[in-house]
Amino acid sequence: MINDKVLSIILGGGQGSRLYPLTASRSKPAVPIAGKYRLVDIPISNCINSDIKRMYVLTQFNSASLNRHIKNTYHFSFFSSAFVDVLAAEQTIASDKWFQGTADAVRQSMHHFLQHDFEYALILSGDQLYQMDFNNMIARHEEAGAKISIATYPVNAKDATSFGILKSDENNVITSFIEKPSEDQLKDWKSEVSDDMKSDGREYLASMGIYIFNRDLLIELMDNPDTIDFGKEIIPQSINKHKTLSYPFEGYWTDIGNIDSFFEANLGLTDAIPDFNLYDVNQRVYTRARILPTSKISGTTLNSSVIAEGCLIHAAMIERSVIGIRSRIGKESTVINTYMMGCDFYESLEEIQSNNIPILLGIGERCFIKNTIIDKNCRIGDDVRINGGKHLEDKETEMYLIKDGIVVIKKGAVIPKGFVI
Template identity: 80%
Template sequence: MINDKVLGIILGGGQGSRLYPLTKNRSKPAVPIAGKYRLVDIPISNCINADIKRMYVLTQFNSASLNQHIKNTYHFSFFSSAFVDVLAAEQTMESDKWFQGTADAVRQSMHHFLEHDFKYALILSGDQLYNMDFRDMIAKHEESGAKISIATYPVNAKDATSFGILKTDENNTITSFIEKPNAELLPDWRSDVSDEMKGEGRNYLASMGIYIFNRELLVELMANPDTIDFGKEIIPQAIGEHKTMSYPYEGYWTDIGNIDSFFEANLGLTDDLPKFNLYDENRVYTRARILPTSKISNTKLNKTIIADGCIINAEKIEKSVIGIRSRIGKETIVTNTYMMGNDFYESLEDIKENNIENQVGIGDRCTINNCIIDKNCRIGDDTKINGGPHLEDIETETYQIKEGIVVVKKGAIIPKGTVI
């Protein structure tokens, strides 16, 4: 079944500089999460679970791996109108510029959208972790007679300065909006939220960057080339002119904006009752790889997620996410770490023939703590990596330290006996 009324538009974001070095060679939506998924799988899966199966993903930076992932993952019936297509920034007769902002990305791609029959455009971000029932949001949008609906999330005063903050009336109609307000302005922007949210000090309604636009209004708004961003221009200008509703959401949601939030979101999956639940009926879809089961020998595991195809001989792994095809050697201890895994297996014959000193993965007798290990890394025997606030921010050819988190770059070779 396909919801023919809705077209999904997923914004891939800009250069992703705050997630660097994970975005050095890939776009933000293509960054691996939870050991086997990509960030873009989250909005796509939320759409599929709501029977929205016509989607465009807009991107302009390092889109090759994203293209490959989507091409290899989202196959629908030949006899269906369902699709997930990547639209990269392109020069046209109307524009020779790259996307200048979120609204400009949609504007430059409108000629592709308008080839399809749809009533509502569902505009999403490609770098958020959440599980939302879009069917309910669309139903509320229709019932209210709104022209625009914005999903909103209660945040505390500290976080409020990083979001678009809005106020509503008793009918959830949005009456005012301010983008990233200064702290001294916040007292005037408190909202009436649930008692649970009040108890957590989350008194401000933030825009989640999830919008529903009626088709006719979207076409009208996109006709003005001077407005390039939804949060800064389109939404503030539309309020008062067009009926704009808030869709309150109080489930788990996080904006994967920087290395710290990315690290926290992934390690949070190891909790006994994780806030983002991968184990319910609202499935997260990804590429169906034909990998063997993971093999674990003499290893103590605690609060750890292990993906398919791993070979693990470690002494202990605790509060860590271990991605596909990972290899971890003997007497190694891994804690508070996200290891993304590998894109390939390496045989002993390959290692010998190519005179490779470090096998892909983590070697023997290593100690790894507070670390993100990107794909296809080679960490030699007896390496000690101990991330934490005692470390200063620094970047080398093979790793970067950000806010105490050691990020080993994709494909890096860390020689035997290295200490970080």
């Protein structure tokens, strides 16, 4: 079944500088999460679970790996109108510029969208972790006779300064909106929320960057080339002219905007009952189907860890860590509070011997790794000690970056034997 009323537009974001170096060679939606998925799998899976199967993903930076992932992952029937297409910024007669903001990205791609029949455009972000049935949001939008709907999430005062904050009336119609208010402005922006949210100090309604626009209104709004961003311009200018509805959401949701939030979102999956439930059969997360063997683990003490398929593990201990596909960890090594993304390929014994490879893919023997993100295809030699934490100053080298105490080993980096961070 396909929801023919809705066309989904997933915004890939800009250069992703706050997630650097994970975005040095890939776009933000292509960043690997949870050991086997990509960030873009989250909004796409939410759409598929909501029977919305016509999707465009808009991107402009390092889109090759994203293209490859989507091409290899999302195959629908030849007899279906379902698709997931990547639209990279392109020069046209109408525009020779790259996307200048979220609204400008939609404007520049409108000629692709208008080839399809749809009543509502569902606009999503490509870098958020959540599970939502969009049908409920669409039903509320239709019942209220709204022109625009915005999914909203209660946040605390500390986080409120990073979001668009809004207020709504008793019918959830939005009456006022402010983009990234200062701390001084916040006192006037508290909203009525549930008792659970109030006890958590989350009394400010933040825009989640998830929007529904009626087709005709979206076309009208895109006629003005001076508006380049939904949060900064389109939404504030529209709420008093067009009926704009707040759709309150109180499930798990996190905006993966920087290394710290990315790290915590991944390690959160190791909790006994994680906030983001990968095991929910009604809210499956889809990704590329790989033909990989089961993981083999020998002599390892495992505690609160997630191990993807195809791994070869001889570590002494792995604790509160996410170990990605095709990971190799050597004997007597200890891995704590670490996200290891894994590898794109295996090295055979013949290759290792014939090419005389001194440091193999993965983590060597007798290593100690803590508070670290290890990007894809890294080689960490024997006896390496990486002890991330707040005691470390921010720093960047060719091999690694330290940000807020988290050590990020760059994609494909080779860490020599005995190296210490």
